[in-house]
Amino acid sequence: MLEIRFAEDGTVYLAGRFDASQSDLAKARLGELEKSTRLDFSGLEYISSAGIGVLLATYKRLLDGGHQLTMVGMTPRIRNVFQYAGLDKVFRIE
Secondary structure, eight states: OEEEEEOTTSEEEEEEEESGGGHHHHHHHHTTOOSOEEEEEEEEEEEOHHHHHHHHHHHHHHHHTTOOEEEEOOOHHHHHHHHHTTGGGTSEEO
């Protein structure tokens, strides 16, 4: 199960498992973003290609609007997924 929490400072916290079964929820929640945003992955245990697809769509939508999507707090396991897929060159990861 995926938990998406919006903090007062504008950071969005992701926790749990981000897979195909959670993609509709994630599309709806991340679709609310209208400005540059930090996604905190520190509570994320797993991400599938479906989850990455949702993030790519969100990134593109924000970028087209002149905003950024910055990813922080990735565990080594999650960061490896992004590196192996070459997405560390697409996304801004801190």
